[in-house]
Amino acid sequence: xxxxxxxxRRPRVDKFEDRRxxxxxxxxxxxxxxxxxxxSLRTIAEHTKFSHGLLHYYxxxxxxxxxxxxxxxxxxxxxxxxxxxxxxxxxxELATACGDGLAAALEEAPLMHRLWYDLRAQSMxxxxxxxxxxxxxxxxxxxxxxxxxxxAELAGAGPTCSPSDAYAMFDGLFQQALLRxxxxxxxxxxxxxxxxxxxxxxxxx
Amino acid sequence: xxxxxxxxRRPRVDKFEDRRxxxxxxxxxxxxxxxxxxxSLRTIAEHTKFSHGLLHYYxxxxxxxxxxxxxxxxxxxxxxxxxxxxxxxxxxELATACGDGLAAALEEAPLMHRLWYDLRAQSMxxxxxxxxxxxxxxxxxxxxxxxxxxxAELAGAGPTCSPSDAYAMFDGLFQQALLRxxxxxxxxxxxxxxxxxxxxxxxxx
DNA sequence: CTTTCGTTTGGACGAATGTCAAGATTTTCT
DNA sequence: AGAAAATCTTGACATTCGTCCAAACGAAAG
Numbered sequence: 001x002x003x004x005x006x007x008x009r010r011p012r013v014d015k016f017e018d019r020r021x022x023x024x025x026x027x028x029x030x031x032x033x034x035x036x037x038x039x040s041l042r043t044i045a046e047h048t049k050f051s052h053g054l055l056h057y058y059x060x061x062x063x064x065x066x067x068x069x070x071x072x073x074x075x076x077x078x079x080x081x082x083x084x085x086x087x088x089x090x091x092x093e094l095a096t097a098c099g100d101g102l103a104a105a106l107e108e109a110p111l112m113h114r115l116w117y118d119l120r121a122q123s124m125x126x127x128x129x130x131x132x133x134x135x136x137x138x139x140x141x142x143x144x145x146x147x148x149x150x151x152a153e154l155a156g157a158g159p160t161c162s163p164s165d166a167y168a169m170f171d172g173l174f175q176q177a178l179l180r181x182x183x184x185x186x187x188x189x190x191x192x193x194x195x196x197x198x199x200x201x202x203x204x205x
Numbered sequence: 206x207x208x209x210x211x212x213x214r215r216p217r218v219d220k221f222e223d224r225r226x227x228x229x230x231x232x233x234x235x236x237x238x239x240x241x242x243x244x245s246l247r248t249i250a251e252h253t254k255f256s257h258g259l260l261h262y263y264x265x266x267x268x269x270x271x272x273x274x275x276x277x278x279x280x281x282x283x284x285x286x287x288x289x290x291x292x293x294x295x296x297x298e299l300a301t302a303c304g305d306g307l308a309a310a311l312e313e314a315p316l317m318h319r320l321w322y323d324l325r326a327q328s329m330x331x332x333x334x335x336x337x338x339x340x341x342x343x344x345x346x347x348x349x350x351x352x353x354x355x356x357a358e359l360a361g362a363g364p365t366c367s368p369s370d371a372y373a374m375f376d377g378l379f380q381q382a383l384l385r386x387x388x389x390x391x392x393x394x395x396x397x398x399x400x401x402x403x404x405x406x407x408x409x410x
Numbered sequence: 411c412t413t414t415c416g417t418t419t420g421g422a423c424g425a426a427t428g429t430c431a432a433g434a435t436t437t438t439c440t
Numbered sequence: 441a442g443a444a445a446a447t448c449t450t451g452a453c454a455t456t457c458g459t460c461c462a463a464a465c466g467a468a469a470g
Contacts, residue, residue: 016446019447034330035327035330037241037242037330040426040427041429042426042428051448051449051450052428052450053449056429056430057446057448061428061429062429117326117329118327118329120326122240122242124240124319124384125240125242130388137384161403162400164396165378165396165400165403168374168377168380168381169374169377169378169404171377171380172373172374172375172378172380173377175373175380176369176373176376178329179325179342191370195369195370198366202407202408220416245457246458246459247456247457255419256418256419257420257458258420258421258461259418259419261458261459266458266459
């Protein structure tokens with residue numbers, strides 16, 4: 001039993017899980033600001049209306065909290081992208097829509113994506129995060145692959161690379177655009193738009 | 206004057222810079238093990254024959270030390286890749302050689318590359334690192350671009366994307382392969398080999 | 411040998427961290 | 441309302457961190 005309150009009588013609505021989600025969301029906001037390394041439990045608590053001691057009532061230790069945050073971030077990601085491929089009638093339309101979508105996602109929440117790359121880097125050192133991070137990577141890969149397959153079908157062709165390679169290339173474009181965007185480069189968003197759009201025809205027969 | 210000893214009489218050989226290099230190299234080894242976040246000055250000192258106090262004799266503070274480390278890492282990178290494009294007579298040869306080279310680099314020093322991605326992620330939060338990290342990224346981009354141009358020339362064609370996009374895609378493949386390699390995936394190295402090799406024809410006319 | 415200056419040590423400091431527990435407060439149930 | 445359980449606060453703890461400093465060391469110059 002990792003948490004002291006895990007054995008409580010179940011109320012009608014699971015208030016316990018709600019509070020965990022609330023605290024995890026505050027932790028995500030704090031980490032998006034400062035990064036994983038510089039975010040302490042007290043800093044996280046300052047983003048809530050509660051005191052720092054409460055965090056250990058809902059989470060056994062810091063690793064469990066961060067792990068829960070990563071899972072929650074994943075839930076938001078898959079929910080966002082499960083809407084599926086945009087309804088496009090031509091390959092060019094789909095490629096443009098996808099490039100626009102990626103650029104919009106970057107522009108809309110650059111700090112959240114910055115946190116994602118931070119956590120993914122941390123997962124290379126902290127084995128506890130590795131599983132959840134890999135799952136998020138897989139779901140993103142599936143999202144990319146659905147778009148690549150849809151593009152290929154519209155173009156009357158087939159993919160010429162593995163799902164993993166396709167995701168790696170799109171992710172590389174996105175990460176590089178994020179780096180430049182955060183550094184203040186003006187053309188970063190447009191470069192991502194065009195780079196992603198032009199990547200589709202490179203990946204089909 | 207950032208360092209107390211910067212005003213010392215210059216000896217014949219600059220022993221001061223040598224010691225800085227020695228300490229920075231030890232810091233790189235320590236960070237490759239633990240990652241930037243978990244590496245303290247005392248941990249770094251344990252990787253040397255000196256005590257922890259010495260670090261503040263050669264470096265004003267931790268940021269100056271890490272910055273010096275990043276610059277030193279960069280020096281090693283450009284030295285490694287300045288050897289230039291491999292002498293290949295056919296496009297396929299060059300692509301295969303480049304894929305093999307990337308896979309070999311990953312297999313040879315995965316922890317050092319892990320540190321690189323860690324530091325690059327940190328540079329998104331710590332502005333002090335941003336400049337040096339961007340310079341390393343630029344030099345890596347140039348290295349990739351030389352190979353892409355050489356491939357295009359051998360194939361009697363021209364590149365169909367920007368240097369930045371080409372680097373982003375190769376870097377994405379490399380980073381994804383590193384993640385899987387560290388997670389214990391067996392096919393990661395081979396996938397990188399093939400993924401990089403097959404990327405070349407996608408980037409030329 | 412003595413002095414001098416660059417080098418190195420080891421300990422100390424204040425601040426910050428993760429963790430924990432005892433008590434206060436609020437909610438829920440009878 | 442009163443009792444019991446769940447929730448929350450507060451303060452403390454042992455570490456660890458970056459930083460600083462007085463003293464000791466060592467080699468070269470006088």
